[in-house]
Amino acid sequence: MKEDNKPIDIPMLMPERLVDVDVVVWDMDGSLYRHDGERGTFKESSLERAVTRSAIRFIMDREGIDEVTAMTFYEETLLDEVGTSRVLAARYGITRKEYFDVVWDLDPKGIVRDFEIPKRVVKKFAELGKQQILLTAAPEAWQKRVLSFLEIEEMFFRRYNAEMFGKKDEVFADLAREFNPARVLSIGDQIHSDIAPAFAVGLRVFHVSHPQALLTLMGGEST
Numbered sequence: 350m351k352e353d354n355k356p357i358d359i360p361m362l363m364p365e366r367l368v369d370v371d372v373v374v375w376d377m378d379g380s381l382y383r384h385d386g387e388r389g390t391f392k393e394s395s396l397e398r399a400v401t402r403s404a405i406r407f408i409m410d411r412e413g414i415d416e417v418t419a420m421t422f423y424e425e426t427l428l429d430e431v432g433t434s435r436v437l438a439a440r441y442g443i444t445r446k447e448y449f450d451v452v453w454d455l456d457p458k459g460i461v462r463d464f465e466i467p468k469r470v471v472k473k474f475a476e477l478g479k480q481q482i483l484l485t486a487a488p489e490a491w492q493k494r495v496l497s498f499l500e501i502e503e504m505f506f507r508r509y510n511a512e513m514f515g516k517k518d519e520v521f522a523d524l525a526r527e528f529n530p531a532r533v534l535s536i537g538d539q540i541h542s543d544i545a546p547a548f549a550v551g552l553r554v555f556h557v558s559h560p561q562a563l564l565t566l567m568g569g570e571s572t
C-alpha cells in the first residue's frame with residue numbers, strides 16, 4: 350500500500366448535499382475502522398504485523414524451514430512488483446486467492462478498532478435508503494472477517510475485493526457508467542486510491558482523515 354496521502358484540492362461532499370447521493374462506495378481498512386500504524390496508515394500497523402506473522406508461518410509450513418530463514422525469504426518476496434502473493438503462488442503452484450484465503454484469514458480482534466462511528470454511519474445510510482457498496486483492495490478472506498466482526502455484512506448490496514480488480518480506478522470508471530456519477534459518493538482514507546480516481550470520473554468524494562471525521566458528513570451529529 351502506498352503511503353503518499355497528501356491532501357489535494359478536491360472538494361469534499363458537504364453534509365447538506367448528502368440528499369443528492371443514492372449510492373455510497375466505502376473503502377474498508379482505514380475507513381470503516383482506524384489503522385493504528387504510522388500516521389494512521391497500514392505501515393507498522395497491527396494489521397501489517399498480523400499479515401507478516403501469518404505469511405511467515407505459511408512459508409515455514411510450506412518449506413519446512415525455521416522462522417529466521419522464512420523471514421529472510423519473506424522480505425525478498427516484498428520486493429516483487431505485485432508482492433508476496435504472486436511470488437508464493439508461483440512457487441507453490443497455487444492461486445493468489447488460495448494464498449490470501451490462508452494468510453489473510455485473521456482475527457480482527459485487536460486489529461480493528463475505532464469502528465463505532467463508521468458503523469453508525471453505515472447503519473444511518475441504510476436507514477436513509479442509500480445503496481452501499483464495499484470497495485476494498487483487501488483479500489476476500491479479510492473482508493469477510495471484518496464485516497462479520499463489525500456485524501454489517503447485510504448493509505452492502507455489492508462487495509469488491511482484491512481478487513476482483515487491479516486498481517480501484519477501473520471500478521470507479523465502471524460505477525460512473527452504471528450510475529449517475531454525480532449521485533455516487535466515494536468514502537475512503539487514501540487520497541490516491543479512494544478519492545482522486547473517484548473524483549476524476551465525476552463521483553462525489555469524502556476523505557476519512559479519522560473515523561471521527563465521518564460525523565461531519567452526518568451534519569455534525571454528536572454521540
Ligand SMILES: [Mg+2]
Pocket residue numbers: 376377378379380537538539
Ligand atoms: Mg483504506
